[in-house]
Amino acid sequence: FLELPDGSRVGIERAHMEEDTGKTSHVGATGRIHGADYSLVDYNRSGVPLVEIVSAPDIRSAEQARAYVSELRAILVAAGASDGKMEEGSLRVDANVSVRPAGRTELGTRCEIKNLNSLRSLGRAIEHETKRQAALVDNGERVVQETRHWDENKGKTQAGRSKEEAYDYRYFPEPDLVPLAPDEQWKTAVAAVLPPLPAARRVSLAAAAGVTPADVSVVVEQDLDGLVNAAIAAGGDARTALKRAANEVAGRRIEETAFVTLVKMETDGRLSTSQAREVLNDVLESGGDPADVAAAKGFEAVDAGALDAIVDAVIDASPDEVAKYRNGEQQVIGALIKKVRDAGGDPKTANARLREKLG
Numbered sequence: 001f002l003e004l005p006d007g008s009r010v011g012i013e014r015a016h017m018e019e020d021t022g023k024t025s026h027v028g029a030t031g032r033i034h035g036a037d038y039s040l041v042d043y044n045r046s047g048v049p050l051v052e053i054v055s056a057p058d059i060r061s062a063e064q065a066r067a068y069v070s071e072l073r074a075i076l077v078a079a080g081a082s083d084g085k086m087e088e089g090s091l092r093v094d095a096n097v098s099v100r101p102a103g104r105t106e107l108g109t110r111c112e113i114k115n116l117n118s119l120r121s122l123g124r125a126i127e128h129e130t131k132r133q134a135a136l137v138d139n140g141e142r143v144v145q146e147t148r149h150w151d152e153n154k155g156k157t158q159a160g161r162s163k164e165e166a167y168d169y170r171y172f173p174e175p176d177l178v179p180l181a182p183d184e185q186w187k188t189a190v191a192a193v194l195p196p197l198p199a200a201r202r203v204s205l206a207a208a209a210g211v212t213p214a215d216v217s218v219v220v221e222q223d224l225d226g227l228v229n230a231a232i233a234a235g236g237d238a239r240t241a242l243k244r245a246a247n248e249v250a251g252r253r254i255e256e257t258a259f260v261t262l263v264k265m266e267t268d269g270r271l272s273t274s275q276a277r278e279v280l281n282d283v284l285e286s287g288g289d290p291a292d293v294a295a296a297k298g299f300e301a302v303d304a305g306a307l308d309a310i311v312d313a314v315i316d317a318s319p320d321e322v323a324k325y326r327n328g329e330q331q332v333i334g335a336l337i338k339k340v341r342d343a344g345g346d347p348k349t350a351n352a353r354l355r356e357k358l359g
Contacts, residue, residue, distance in 0.1 A: 002055075002075075003199060004067045005217040011056030017177070020048040045089075051081075057096075057107060062126040066119045069093055074198040074221055086117050093122055097129040099137060108133070109143040113157055115150045125150040129157050201225050209238035216242060222250045227259045236263035244280060252284050262290040269307050269349035272341065275299045310345040311353045325358055 001009040028037030059065050073084040093116045098108040116122045147160040202213040205225045224245040231241035241263045266276040279293050321332045340350035
């Protein structure tokens with residue numbers, strides 16, 4: 001089975017090796033063979049080995065299907081088995097979709113959906129096909145077992161060839177390649193030489209950050225957990241590091257030392273939240289040291305001692321707000337935080353310092 005970030009499990013029935021045959025392209029009309037002006041056959045990938053992984057019918061939604069493929073792709077990339085690029089055909093996905101009335105246990109007639117070249121296409125195709133089949137069942141009509149092709153532009157599936165029987169797939173077993181059931185010793189030996197896989201990385205980062213594995217799934221998927229771990233090890237706030245990695249760094253590149261410096265500056269209150277975001281985006285665009293970028297922008301580095309002085313001055317200058325706060329009107333803390341911010345202090349850090357000093 002494969003365990004997903006939310007804790008659910010999807011069974012793996014088997015994995016078998018195949019040889020790629022080639023690719024056909026039908027020119028004209030709808031892009032399918034029926035009505036095409038002519039067809040082209042591309043043999044460039046003929047003979048390339050591939051592995052087909054067949055999941056059990058455990059997936060219950062389009063969202064879970066996306067999560068399953070995303071997790072499987074992350075494992076294959078981490079193991080060095082694939083670059084996982086769906087748009088280039090390195091990872092291809094077909095989805096078997098069936099529906100059944102509530103309360104029934106037997107699975108309905110399935111349709112195989114092809115032409116899915118992204119996680120978005122996968123999710124949209126499953127959602128559409130589920131509605132199509134449900135409408136047929138509700139109207140007392142029969143779902144035909146067939147191959148259907150997803151049309152991304154039209155947002156719907158279209159019928160291909162019928163597959164009334166399983167043998168219509170026309171696959172033949174290779175007598176020289178017998179089924180294998182790896183024993184525990186073999187699996188242990190393979191696991192020993194693999195790099196840390198996504199599930200283990202999520203657990204490790206979540207423990208270090210004090211959050212749940214699901215909270216760090218985006219960071220691990222983007223391969224940014226190394227940056228976050230380095231920032232935490234240097235004394236940076238874990239949630240700040242996670243937020244910056246997921247919101248700003250995802251899909252971009254930054255030197256580890258620069259990221260650690262930025263997170264530390266924000267953690268120590270030397271940069272406000274908005275200032276840290278602005279500095280980080282500049283570093284991502286043009287490079288450089290966050291401290292130098294902050295100085296060039298005129299963002300004062302306020303240390304803990306300076307912040308305390310600002311907070312004390314604001315309290316002394318705000319007797320009315322202080323009296324209201326101590327009488328239970330805690331909403332006035334916002335006005336005090338604004339005064340600290342206007343004086344150059346970090347509002348996030350000031351919130352905690354104000355509450356501590358006001359008692």
